[in-house]
Amino acid sequence: MERKLNKLDGVRASVNYATRRATVELDTHAHVADAIDAVHTAGYAAAELSEQAPAVNEDSATAKALFTRLIVALALFVPLANLSVVLAVVPDLRFPGWQAVLVALAAPVVTYCAWPFYRTAVRTLRTGVATMDTLVSLGVLAATALSVYSMFSAEATSTAGQGVWSAIFSSDSIYLEVAAGVTVFVLAGRYYEARARAQAVQALTALAALRATDARVECAGDTTMLIPLAELKVGQRLIVLPGETIPSDGQVIEGAASVDLSAMTGETTPVQVSAEQGSTAVGGTTCLDGRLRVEVTAVGDDTRLAEMIALVDSAQTAKARAQRVADRIAAIFVPCVIALAAATVVGWSLTGASWEHAVRAAVAVLVIACPCALGLAMPMALVIATGRGAQLGIFLKGHAALELSGTIDVVVFDKTGTLTNGQPHVTGVYTVDDDSAELILGWAATLEQHTSHPIATAIAAAAGPQSLAAPVDEVVTDVGSGVRGVIDGVKVQVGSPAWIARSAAVPAAIDARRTDIERSGGTAVYVAADDAVRGLIDIRDGIKPSARQAVDELHRMGIRTFLVTGDNAGAAQRTAEQVGIDDVIAGVLPAEKVAIIDNVRSSGAGVAMVGDGINDGPALASADLGIAIGRGTDVAIGAADIVLVRDDLTTVALALQLASATRRTMRTNLAWAFGYNLAALPLAAAGLLNPLIAGAAMALSSFFVVSNSLRLQNFARIDR
Template identity: 50%
Template sequence: MTTTASAPAPADLGEIELAVSGMTCAACASRVERQLGKLDGVHATVNLATERATVHLSAPVPLESLVAQVEKAGYGAAPVVAEQDRPDHADRVRDLWRRLMVALLLGIPVADLSITVVLVPALRFPGWQWVLLAMTLPVVTWCAWPFHRKAVAAARHGSSSMDTLVSLGVVTSAGWSFYTVFHDDADGLADAGWHLIFEPAGSVYLDVAVGVTVFVLAGRLFEARARRAAGDALRALARVGAKQATRLRADGTEEAVPADAVRVGDRLVVRPGETIAADGVVRDGSSAVDTAAMTGESVPATVEAGDAVTGGTVAVAGRLVVEAVRVGAATQLAQLIRLVERAQTDKARVQRLADRISAVFVPVVIGLAVLTGLGWGWAGAGPHRAISVGLAVLIIACPCALGLATPTALLAASGRGAQLGIFIKGLQVLEPARAIDTVVLDKTGTVTNGRMTVAEWWAADSADSDRVLGAAGAVENATGHLIGRAVAAYALRELGELPRVEEFGALPGLGARGRVDGRAVLIGSPRLMDRSGVPVPAQCPVAGTRWADRGGTTVLVAVDGVVCAALLLTDTVRSSAAGAVRALREMGLRTILLTGDNPASAGAVAAEIGVDETIAQVLPADKAAVVARLRGEGHVVAMVGDGINDAPALAGADLGMAVVTGTDVAIGAADVILVRDDLDVVPLAVALARRTLRTIRVNLAWAFGYNLLALPIAAAGLLNPLISSAAMALSSLLVVSNSLRLRGFGEPRDRPAAR
């Protein structure tokens, strides 16, 4: 894989997730990462948006030491003990709302009165200074307390954060204003008041103190609501899982048990309207199963005995008996939730640069604000003017937008992707998505439904057809391959039972061999027979063109070195395949159908779906070689597959996308997992990746550009501190609101279109 990612220490001993509280900016996240990294054998990645720290361990480190290390940095930490243990920011939203309301109710009169009494001395009344003090103190103390607390905590540990800038701005402007109000004479205030009309700032900055508090609280409230809204999809996914299950005892009686008490091998009764509590296989009954919560697919799928079902889906009609295969944290639902959370913790290269900048940005800005004030004073400006300009620099430089640019976009995109059935493993996989020009599609199980059926069976006149069919079914039953399952199911349906196979051996891409009833059985493609030196009799249908023209897959059966039977298997193309290929081509992407089947079968499918190119009769190792060749020619390749034989190609592509109905090996090798049983999700996944990366780039461009442009303007004395605080809050609001636009991705107007 050529995608770029951070280089964590080897996670030989696994990893631990910590919930970190108290972070407010990118500098906070960087500080926690550095503090945890001081421990030997620890490499940590901290995400501001999810408030999670993923700690990779290459040496034994007690959990208590990790928590203590985070607390040394001035933040709270606790192990994540459950998948549902994720912040929803509800308490934080309520707290910020209360503080903002108080700040508004008191701050507006404070700003009005502080300006009025300065501009119009005649309106002053006895004790007006104390009225101002009484209304201002709650705003700059209780309302702004979250900023002061974080600033003091950071200072105790010899560091700083965005809250340091906010706290210093509020305290400095309020303190200087109180000094001016209580110590300047009336004439001095009046002069300063008229000075306000002609200059960006005057001597009384109570409006600045309350304004900064109001604007920053409003920005934080919006951010908290945005984080909560962006995480709604993930929390909803976590709630999909069943809380209760009905277990079927060996004597046929039923018992209600908590879902976390279900064990592998348990048989569960699922009635209409109930949620399936574990991944499993239907052993009895049939039902339509609503998979919308997992895949976004609105049409329920019909399942019956032998079909696999996924935990978190709902039986719509009909009673099922499901044998649990994967439970708890091993279920597909739990794994996908962890996958999304891990993606939200990931960082792009440009965001890691932003983190490093934010870590040193605050002390640099404080120094710049001091130097700016001193410079203005040295140039002959009065103390009021020098302090005003210094405050403007201090306030406008908060790097909040810089820290929110990437995590809010990924939080919104991964949550929306989960709703659409698209699970992104990490942010680094998005970076090549913009440059993809070629999409390689596996045929069987990806473009087709993957449910092969035996369309025709031929046996030589001299053969015992039932015995040959039984031998073929026994060998293929051991393969687990789609074709093998189809042959085994056909043989079992015709004969009722299958004999035992010995000395089984899989021949990837060709077939399989084994010994049944003491006779050597070789079953597979005509190419396997050719390689094995087994001649095909002239009367076999495969020797002519009749079967080849039908576009199916031919399987030959040889017993003791003689081909004595053949089967024609067919697979139907997914109804969504042609539309998906058309959408990919409209996006400017080259499409290639890659398969191990014969050219006739591959050509028939290719003609039906409209791909640009077909590569047939490809062995598993050759699939990876095809991808490598395409990349060697300068193409950026996305591979879509589902089987074990697709895993090398998925891993070797720039972007690997695995259909979740495929094997665990394929899913493990892919970068993006497609849950919906609908190929339309392929172009949608590419479009989401591109849209997310574009959103992140816009966010970062704005955040960097804002700071680079605003600082010189503020240092030049062209910005009032109040305007600076509004601009700083507006910058964060723009970044967050731009990210939240991803929550509406997938609507008809956002469907994939040409570049």
């Protein structure tokens, strides 16, 4: 299917075996209908993805259908196998028509129960492609034909019995139980895979289930009306009552409540939101108590919940680099196995062996070589890892994030909003001459309303809404440094001391106060008017409770830590001492953060950047691995490889540990898948394996890969 789609002009496709989904990208001149036709030509069904998140109903239905066939096959296989072995060991027990009884028991198994294998094999053969279903189908049909011949041969009608072990394990002992047994084992493996796929995307389904179906919107005359969620518009005002799901993202404009974020972030402690705090409401979370009035700021695919669903869906359907290598191997593996089976027949014939023995050995080769384990080795581990990550509040934008996480030697932290709470507050305003604190704070707030930095928010909150009414012109923002403009004809600058000192005179008293503030771990903001500093604002922000534990965890993992911030050296050093960070680089502009990361990387170290602000976007994109705090700006989230929804820095180490556990699982899966085939194929070709045992071994190899991958669902925290 993938090859068919990629042959189309302007179409790029990637098929994931674990999720059984294809991701298809089309250029503007390409048509969806052509892509769907190509899929139908390849023998598969296709449809455009709906706007709603994908569900696991298809996998559940597949599992149910396979389970029905498996039960039928198993119910008939048990008496069939017992009769076959007993009649082979004790020929005297053979009764008139025993062959017909065995055929009657086997017929439903090799027809109805094995039908999914035949159907897929025929579909793919129409396109000139041989798959694992081709091997299974050839094996079952060949074993059936050989069994029927064997039962009516002179050997089967003789009275010379075989030993029990010979009857079960010998490659010369073959009746219909082999064809039925292979069908049972493969069906069991497929059923287990289908169940595993459904479990692997449970996190995605759980996120999709968080969506509300309708919203209670305000109408004229203080009335409300329930409308479908799809009709909700930005700017409408919602009423959310206790116990209800918040329909969409918005700003709390009235009321206070405890909100349960556990399903989305993994945090079990409810979060308090209120209009007084300027809180935002996140769609898909639950209002536990209180009544909220919310103004909608995002709907549909623009909501935080939709973004998280898209991240998980993209990560689960994407294909890792190592998986693409495994796919290329699997593509040539099936034709090679068919060639080996043919060579086995020729080889045994040249040695003078009977053609029955040669065909039995070839059947064993076909059955045991089914590359199901190889096809599942990578995607199953990756799909389950992304699902488990979502449950822990770790959203991977793609499988590349897992691959890159294994190269990390250094983690670089931003300070404001990352290591600190991101809720700085004004603790003091200092002025010169006769200027009032209200004037200085008002000037600063008027300019800072044009930026989204947490410090700007703190200044605006301290000044109050009345200070924002003054007219302002010629506003220019110097990212990472400050902002300047004209307020009532006065040229005002607000920003870092170093930036303002380049163009404005700094009184000695102000400079001395700045030194004291920075030594005590605060942040000083200068306010200048007409080329002279007129005041200073003292800003403080608390350290996140999880910061120290997160840094200690990284150190235990052997990872070096840096604090790179645009803040002053005193505040940066104080923060680093509080959380235990190794190296500090302060007074850094956004562009310089990129240069610092490149410099660290030049020594051969893999670098991860953790940030949340608009200033961190370039650094997050430049690092080997970008990690954004989920409540950060759209720029930071857009540039990152991993998004942490929980405001808990220990998830940084947890994300790296999850990646490490996933890589180990993938390596184990691949080693087993390749090692199993390398060891089993020569034994089968040498005629040392009964096809029945070969079928069991093949099914067990897939069982091992899926079971090994499912262990990631229990991942919590390692290397403690």
